[in-house]
Amino acid sequence: xxxxxxxxxxxxxxxxxxxxxxxxxxxxxxxxxxxDVDMERQAQKQKAFxxxxxxxxxxxxxxxxxxxxxxxxKMGLDDSHVDAVIELxxxxxxxxxxxxxxxxxxxxxxxxxxxxxxxx
Amino acid sequence: MAKITxxxxxxDCAEDKSVLECLEGNGFKIPSSCRAGVCQACVMTATSGTxxxxxxxxxxxxxxxxxxxxxxxxxxxxxxxxALEEIKKAYSCSVTEQIMLNERTLLLRMTVPNAFSxxxxxxxxxxxxxxxxxxxxxxxxVPEDDYIEMHxxxxxxxxxxxxxxxxxxxxxxxxxxxxxxxxFYTDDKPEADILLAGIGTGMAPLYxxxxxxxxxxxxxxxxxxxxxxxxxxLYFTKEFAELAATADNCEYxxxxxxxxxxxxxxxxxxxxxxxxxxxxxGMRVYVCGSPNTVGRLxxxxxxxxxxxxxIFSDPFTQASE
Numbered sequence: 001x002x003x004x005x006x007x008x009x010x011x012x013x014x015x016x017x018x019x020x021x022x023x024x025x026x027x028x029x030x031x032x033x034x035x036d037v038d039m040e041r042q043a044q045k046q047k048a049f050x051x052x053x054x055x056x057x058x059x060x061x062x063x064x065x066x067x068x069x070x071x072x073x074k075m076g077l078d079d080s081h082v083d084a085v086i087e088l089x090x091x092x093x094x095x096x097x098x099x100x101x102x103x104x105x106x107x108x109x110x111x112x113x114x115x116x117x118x119x120x
Numbered sequence: 121m122a123k124i125t126x127x128x129x130x131x132d133c134a135e136d137k138s139v140l141e142c143l144e145g146n147g148f149k150i151p152s153s154c155r156a157g158v159c160q161a162c163v164m165t166a167t168s169g170t171x172x173x174x175x176x177x178x179x180x181x182x183x184x185x186x187x188x189x190x191x192x193x194x195x196x197x198x199x200x201x202x203a204l205e206e207i208k209k210a211y212s213c214s215v216t217e218q219i220m221l222n223e224r225t226l227l228l229r230m231t232v233p234n235a236f237s238x239x240x241x242x243x244x245x246x247x248x249x250x251x252x253x254x255x256x257x258x259x260x261x262v263p264e265d266d267y268i269e270m271h272x273x274x275x276x277x278x279x280x281x282x283x284x285x286x287x288x289x290x291x292x293x294x295x296x297x298x299x300x301x302x303x304f305y306t307d308d309k310p311e312a313d314i315l316l317a318g319i320g321t322g323m324a325p326l327y328x329x330x331x332x333x334x335x336x337x338x339x340x341x342x343x344x345x346x347x348x349x350x351x352x353x354l355y356f357t358k359e360f361a362e363l364a365a366t367a368d369n370c371e372y373x374x375x376x377x378x379x380x381x382x383x384x385x386x387x388x389x390x391x392x393x394x395x396x397x398x399x400x401x402g403m404r405v406y407v408c409g410s411p412n413t414v415g416r417l418x419x420x421x422x423x424x425x426x427x428x429x430x431i432f433s434d435p436f437t438q439a440s441e
Contacts, residue, residue, distance in 0.1 A: 014177075058153075
């Protein structure tokens with residue numbers, strides 16, 4: 001069984017998105033990167049992100065990741081912010097009762113796109 | 121083999137192909153991202169035929185009622201006609217009533233054009249025939265009414281509002297396209313509490329949505345909150361109070377920033393909403409009004425517990441020309 005199936009697939013993404021997005025907006029370390037954007041569109045992006053880091057099917061390329069975050073890198077996005085996102089991701093999964101091993105795997109996938117996101 | 125019709129052309133869709141893949145295979149560019157039925161980048165509308173249930177998982181009940189679906193996850197088994205943005209028909213009607221509700225709000229009632237159907241809370245684009253001038257107005261009536269009602273915010277230099285106020289009279293013909301918008305009541309959660317909060321003519325769609333919910337027998341509590349700077353800015357208060365009085369589960373709260381007005385709660389609408397609803401968990405929330413207010417109320421409703429998929433809004437922007 002894949003990680004995505006183990007976590008519960010699309011249902012897990014739908015359950016996680018509200019919790020995760022709420023944590024992101026409440027977190028003063030990173031919420032400035034998520035403000036002033038259409039909330040519905042932002043929630044869709046979060047869903048796509050969660051699908052990817054849950055090991056689900058996705059079509060992202062490194063280039064997409066670079067282009068999608070360039071404006072944020074200009075705003076000062078750095079490793080500390082990626083760390084914060086991964087931390088909130090872990091807290092979200094913990095709330096949903098996911099075990100530490102699986103959380104580690106999700107964090108690993110998120111980490112694998114770090115250099116692309118930070119455009120280096 | 122199922123056939124897919126898109127932009128006036130019909131294509132055969134191979135059995136294991138999605139609507140998205142079929143259209144891409146025929147040279148169309150359709151926005152997409154995860155292609156796994158999650159991100160909703162590839163949402164389309166079925167203008168004829170039924171999308172499969174799988175392609176609507178995770179969409180809001182409103183999107184489902186509008187026949188929207190994710191084209192990446194829909195492998196059609198029967199013929200289907202799809203569109204990225206549904207093209208809306210033009211209708212004409214005649215004005216039957218014109219009343220100034222307060223200094224700057226004009227109520228217009230008109231006849232319901234043949235074959236025009238809408239959901240309470242949706243909006244139409246009113247078009248002035250002679251020069252094509254267009255403005256969006258929400259509908260305050262419900263489909264069961266034998267009229268369409270709109271509340272027009274009048275601006276001193278407003279081209280459309282001045283025209284509607286000064287030149288249109290009962291019997292005049294009016295043209296519009298529509299309906300548009302996803303801010304309307306759905307009866308899939310009849311026991312959920314509903315909050316409807318708005319300012320200005322944002323109250324028009326909220327009135328229609330509340331009336332619709334009551335007519336459909338909604339059992340959860342329905343709370344309507346109207347906000348304004350001062351009592352002069354409040355309007356339709358009697359109508360809202362009367363609507364709320366028709367059911368035990370409906371309440372109407374009016375509020376003004378300066379505290380003026382009978383029986384109002386004092387404060388900015390944000391604070392009034394917060395004071396009355398410290399938690400919005402499990403609630404359906406509808407917010408209408410200026411974009412800034414809508415943005416703030418939406419964010420509050422979400423942070424206070426409502427799910428993103430239970431928050432509906434209609435930001436009203438003033439035309440810039």
